Amino acid sequence: SYVLTQPPSVSVAPGQTARITCGGINIGSESVHWYQQKPGQAPILVVYDDTDRPSGIPERFSGSNSGNTATLTITRVEAGDEADYYCQVWDSNSDQYVFGTGTKVTVL
């Protein structure tokens, strides 16, 4: 089945930019979605269809997708952005939903 690989952790200072990658074979041809999960909470959607943001999600969150890598970018990082982040695709070949391995973002 389709595999999505994320770095286990990313550290960033407040006010700086965090970039979280999601690697998969030819992922650029897929639609990628991103979820934020804070400790003890359910995941929430922060980016869908590669680049779109649900209402209520700050513009600081943006997505891109090309080639074998999709990226979630968080600009002007705040302490409240500290969380686990997961990418997700629907694998049409197997008709399965696939989550990435997850990335823990730490704000220094």
Next chain:
Amino acid sequence: EVQLVQSGAEVKKPGESLKISCQGSGYSFPNYWIAWVRQMPGKGLEWMGIIYPGDSHTRYSPSFQGQVTMSVDKSASTAYLQWSSLKASDTAMYYCARRQIGPESTVNWFDTWGQGTLVTVSS
């Protein structure tokens, strides 16, 4: 407001059965697929399966096929996940999530999540 509200935490013994629930509100429940997602302690998200409340059509992840059963009660706007014989390895948080679909059917994501149901299986 679209909401999914899940049933409360459960503590069970190995071999016992269990059915947890996920009630939708604020939208037309029959028209949106509901997925179940497992999160084992300290681990990532795993898709278990998905059910369409309109006709109870289901699709399971191969990893969970035969291990759990999904069902719905349309009249109660509620989806269920059940086990016939729990194992210690079923200890996890279980989330339900509503599937949303984009302009193309190949573009779909989970736009609303329940708060989670913690299942603990221990002798």
